[in-house]
Amino acid sequence: MKSPVRSFSTPALCASVASLLVLTACNKKAPQQGAPPPQQVEVLTVKPRPVQIRTVLPGRTEAYEIAMVRPQVSGVIQKRLFVQGTDVQAGQQLYQIDPSIYQAAYDSANGQLAQAQANAVTARAKLERYGPLKAAHAVSKQEYDDALAASRSADAQILIAKGQVENAATNLRYTHVNAPISGRIGRTILTVGALVQAGQSSNLAIITRLDPIYVDVNLPAISLLRLRREAASGQIHTNPDNSVPVSLELEDGSTYDQAGKMQFSEVNVDEATATIVVRAVFPNPQKYLLPGMYVHATLDEGTNPQALLVPQQAVTRNSHGDPQVMVVGEDDKIAQRAITTGSTHDSDWIVNSGLKAGDRVVVIGLQKVHPGDKVTVTPFREAAAPDAQPANVQPTDAQPAGASSSDAGKN
Incomplete structure (x- = not known):
């Protein structure tokens, strides 16, 4: 008995072949892409060179000196004897305060002094007469003691009167408001006719010594x-x-x-x-x-004869504010290096420690590399550096508070 022969129609056969081709294509692995090429960076080879060091x-x-001109006595200002904004000399009169009441007090004190001196003459004469009389027992000892006390009291009154004269003379001198120092006087606060008070807190003027x-x-x-x-x-x-x-x-x-x-x-x-x-x-x-x-x-x-310089743009800082750089090793792999910096020279940092001559420091491409990455090295082009900073500014002037100072030795 003959085996039955299966027959396939032409459309069914075409559909089966197409399905087989699709499955074969799906089972094939997609071709893998090659590894990305090393990142290109620009590096500066550190070389020592002499640098003039300045701290800015x-x-x-x-x-240098400041004197606040204030009145020592009360009264009305009669005159202003200086030009505002000009130089004055120590002892030069600046203002004149009305001296009339102080002149009267001075004259009265002189009169009291003259009276005390006259009383003292009488008391001393009486004491001199009582001296021989006491020895002859012509006056009592009490009378002599009274004469002696009166003479000494008269001398004391002279001292009191002299003090009053000096006080009155001082107040009279204070009506002449003089410059206490030499310097340039500023604007006047009060004008002629103004009433001033002894011990007032406001100034008449201020003198500043500029040289x-x-x-x-x-x-x-x-x-x-x-x-x-x-x-x-x-x-x-x-x-x-x-x-x-x-x-x-x-x-x-x-x-x-x-x-x-x-x-x-x-x-x-x-x-x-x-x-x-x-x-x-x-x-x-x-x-x-x-x-x-x-x-x-x-x-x-x-001058530092062996200064090591790196561009400021090559120096970054960690979370603590410590400076650091990226260096390229002999195998062209990136490594992170902590450094300490001093002052600046033009647009460069002066490195105190952390680098040595011959180290290759990454200047361009810092944002695209990490420690351990392999890189392609090209020399740093000076034209790519930022504009020069003011020469030799200390880090305390160039960086915010909290960052390492030029001499703090942070690393």
Whole structure:
């Protein structure tokens, strides 16, 4: 018996073949893409070079001397004897207060002194007459003692009268309101005809001595220790009197043509900011500097012959504010390196520790790499660097509070 032969129609056969092809295609794995190429970064090879080190600190000018002119006696102002805004000399009369009542008091005190002196003459004469009479027992001892007491009382009245004369003379002198110091006088507060009172809180005028003038800056306490060591070792050039010279940059960027010197530092460190007030003094013969001006004081710390510089854009900071950089190792892999920075030089940080000559620091491409990544290295192009910062500004001036200072040694 013959086996039955199955017959397939042409459409069914075509559908079966198509399904088989679809299943075969689905079972094939999709071709894998190749690994991404290494990220390209621009690096700077660190090389030591000599750099002039300067510490630049912000500060304010302060008056060398200030005198507030106030009346010492009460009365009406009769005259104003100065021009506002001009220089006056110590002892120069500024105002005249009506002296009439003080002249009368002075004359009265002189009269009382003359009367006391006359009484003293009579008392001494009586005492001199009673001396021999007492020896001859012509007067009693009580009468002699009374004469002696009267003479001494008359002498005491002379002293009292002299004190009253001096007091009256002083008040009379105070009607001449004189300048207590030499300097430039400001605007007058009261005019002629105004009534002034002794001990009043308001000023008649204010005199400010402008030459010389102080500049007060806030210096990190640790920087002050470093500067003192450098001055003692001779690294910082000092004046013949052992003072440290200081130059001054004004708010408009110009340089003040007179050199100053460090004169004084506060005895206490501000616990909140870890800074100390340092005072420099500058000659100001042209009265160009005025109190309250914002300035930058610059200390020349000499030359560092082996300074290591990295662009500021290559330095980042961790959550604690400590500076760090990305470096490329010999295997072209990224590693993170903690550093400590000093002052700035143009647009670069001066690195105190954490780097050595020959290290390759990532400058461009920092945002696209992480420690352990393999990278493709190209030299850093100086043209890509940001515009130069003001030269040699201390980190205390260039970074917010909380970040590491130039000398705090944070790493």
